[in-house]
Amino acid sequence: MSDAPRKSRSFERKIPPGDSLPRLVCTDCGFIYYENPKLVVGSVCEWSDRLLLCRRSIEPRSGFWTIPAGYLELNETTEAGACREAWEEARARIEIDALLAVYNVPHISQVQIMYRARLLNPEVEAADETSEVRLFSWEEIPWGDLAFPSVEWALQHFRQVRGKSNFTVFTKTHGTQ
């Protein structure tokens, strides 16, 4: 789902009066389209030492594996959004356990909020935007076929605090060490 204007020819980028940054402004009616960073919410979901991954059936990175994650909706909490995404993509019923990480991906204006979660049962199935779901043991994780860098970050960060009840939430910015 793209959120770019569908008729971009009728928009131009300029600084509106009283503003300090260029915005997309409709050349017909002056409507200002404020673009904001997007919030992605997701979760590393565990069932009996196995972790849930979903094989993407849409671009970008169709065919590659991800944790359930997606854009937060209006009037939704980040926890509720992470649960919704797990259901939409993998029909997974989960319970959020802890905030795991906050990732910045500034070149695509994304902030990602990741949780540690438990599957309430192992009955999962491929659903929206997903061709296949699977519960992987750590050794089976297809590291070379992960969809995005932050999927690997989240899995590795999960591994570091597995079983710990108190830990410092991880932060990471794409492109930094």
Added chain:
Amino acid sequence: MSDAPRKSRSFERKIPPGDSLPRLVCTDCGFIYYENPKLVVGSVCEWSDRLLLCRRSIEPRSGFWTIPAGYLELNETTEAGACREAWEEARARIEIDALLAVYNVPHISQVQIMYRARLLNPEVEAADETSEVRLFSWEEIPWGDLAFPSVEWALQHFRQVRGKSNFTVFTKTHGTQ
């Protein structure tokens, strides 16, 4: 700065083809205005046992006190956004120390990411959207005149982990205990 359409009469709320939620659609050209939750970034800034607060000079809550905070911009990291807001509102030079809290305010579709920070020097002054800045000792904080609930949450959460180098990041949703 409002991000609502300037000419709302030309937009209607309906579910676009292939979508599942109602969106604002221009009745003239079909342009879809995707509304997304907004990310607010801010910081509790300390200088020698005193905390920086800014008195707002704009609505909402003009005249009330806040920590420096505001909307994240495109292509900006949350840490950089928090530093920018401290500069814009209070001419404060700060160093981010730790992620302090993630707050959900779903009724206004906001997620707030708050940091613990150190002022690099005590030279602060009222700037954008601010009529007055002041470094308060804990006892002096004007609890009855804070601008938003999350300002109090951040100050109280800061207090709980003052001086601690490792702690669990706080999470809170507006309207819950």
